[in-house]
Amino acid sequence: MDDRLDLLLPGLVTRDDDLETEFEALLGETSTLAFRVAFGVLRHQQDAEDVAQESFAKAFRHFRRLRDRTRFRAWLVRMAWRTALDRQRSNRRRGARELVVDGSALTEAARADGLADQAARDRAAALWTAIDALPEKLRLVVVLSGIQGHDHREVATLLRIPEGTVKSRMFLARQQLKETLR
Amino acid sequence: MTSDELDRALEEALRVEPPVGYLARVRARVAAEQTATATRYTWRPIGAMAAAGVVLVVGGLLLERDDDHGRLATNTATVGTVSAPGTSSRRVVGRDVVQVPTVTRNRGASAVPLERRPGHAADDAGNAAPNADRPAELLISPDDSEGLRLLRALPEAALAVPVIESAGPQTPQFSRIDVSPIQLDPLAELTPLTLGELQ
Numbered sequence: 001m002d003d004r005l006d007l008l009l010p011g012l013v014t015r016d017d018d019l020e021t022e023f024e025a026l027l028g029e030t031s032t033l034a035f036r037v038a039f040g041v042l043r044h045q046q047d048a049e050d051v052a053q054e055s056f057a058k059a060f061r062h063f064r065r066l067r068d069r070t071r072f073r074a075w076l077v078r079m080a081w082r083t084a085l086d087r088q089r090s091n092r093r094r095g096a097r098e099l100v101v102d103g104s105a106l107t108e109a110a111r112a113d114g115l116a117d118q119a120a121r122d123r124a125a126a127l128w129t130a131i132d133a134l135p136e137k138l139r140l141v142v143v144l145s146g147i148q149g150h151d152h153r154e155v156a157t158l159l160r161i162p163e164g165t166v167k168s169r170m171f172l173a174r175q176q177l178k179e180t181l182r
Numbered sequence: 183m184t185s186d187e188l189d190r191a192l193e194e195a196l197r198v199e200p201p202v203g204y205l206a207r208v209r210a211r212v213a214a215e216q217t218a219t220a221t222r223y224t225w226r227p228i229g230a231m232a233a234a235g236v237v238l239v240v241g242g243l244l245l246e247r248d249d250d251h252g253r254l255a256t257n258t259a260t261v262g263t264v265s266a267p268g269t270s271s272r273r274v275v276g277r278d279v280v281q282v283p284t285v286t287r288n289r290g291a292s293a294v295p296l297e298r299r300p301g302h303a304a305d306d307a308g309n310a311a312p313n314a315d316r317p318a319e320l321l322i323s324p325d326d327s328e329g330l331r332l333l334r335a336l337p338e339a340a341l342a343v344p345v346i347e348s349a350g351p352q353t354p355q356f357s358r359i360d361v362s363p364i365q366l367d368p369l370a371e372l373t374p375l376t377l378g379e380l381q
Contacts, residue, residue, distance in 0.1 A: 020216070024209075031208055035200040045201055052204075053211040060215050127191050146192035174185055181183050 040143035041084035055080040130180035138173040
C-alpha cells in the first residue's frame, strides 16, 4: 500500500517525510527551551513537562503553516508560554495544586552551585514570589533572559519586539525585583 | 541586591534540567500526534464522500418531488377548447413556461412551471404576444371540457336527457321538535351612584 502511494504521490509523500525530519531536528534543538519556559511559569516539573509536550504536539499540528522555519523557536516559546499560563489559570481555578517552589528542581539547581541549604531555598522562593508579582510583559522578558543566558537581542528575536523595548522592560523588571527583595 | 546578584539568582533559578526521559516522552507524544493526524486525514475524504452521497440522494428526491408538482400544475393548466361533438380538438397551446412562485403549507416559496395562456395580450415586459388578436380561451380541465361538449350537443342532436331516479331507500321521516326560546332579563341600569359604589 505504501509503495503504491509512493508511486502515485511521490511529491506529497516526500514532502511529508521532509516535514517530519525537519520537525524532529527542531524538536531536538528546542526541547529544553520549551521545558524551561513552562517551568518559568509553573515551577512544577511534571506540569512543565506536560505543557512542553502539549506545545510540541500543537507545533506539530500546525507546522505546515509555519512558512519561515527560522521563526520556530520564537513560535514555540510563545506557544509554551501561553499554554503554561492557561495551565496555571486552570490550576488556580481548581485550587488542587498550590503554586509552590518545586523542591526537587530547586535542590538540583542549588546542588550544582553548592547552595543546597535552607537559606538558598528561601532566597529562591522569595525570588519567585517577586517574579510572580511582575506584570506579564516584564515577567516574560525576565524569564527568557534568565534561560540559557539569552542576551537582549535574542530575547527581542524570540518575542519579535525591538531590542530597546527588551532593555527598557528588563530595567523596569530589575527595579521592581530589587524593591521587592530588599 | 545588585543587578549582577539578581541576574545570577535568576539564572540559577531557571537552570532547571528536564527530568530523565523527557525527550523520549516528547517524541512519543509527537508520534502519537502524527498517527492521530494521519487517521484524521484518512477519514476526511471518506466523510466528504459520504456527505456528498447524502446530498446527492436528498437532492434527487427533492428534484423528483418538484417534477411531480410541475406535472400536476401542467395538467391543470392544459388549455382546452369547447367544440361540437365528433370534432374533439382538445389541444395544448402555448408552451411558454413561466416561473410562478407559489406558497404551500409545508414548503416555502417554490417555483412551479405553469403554461402561459395564448390569449395573453402582452407579457411581463409589455411586449405584445404574437397571437394577441385571438380570443381568450377557457382554461378548464379535460373532464370539464368533455362535460361542456356534451351539454352543447344536447339541443343540436335533440337527445333526451335520461332522468335518473333515486334508487335509494325511502325519504327519512322528520319529526317536529319544539324548542322553547331562551329569555334573557334586561340588564339593570346602573346609576352614577351605583357605579361609584361598585368602584
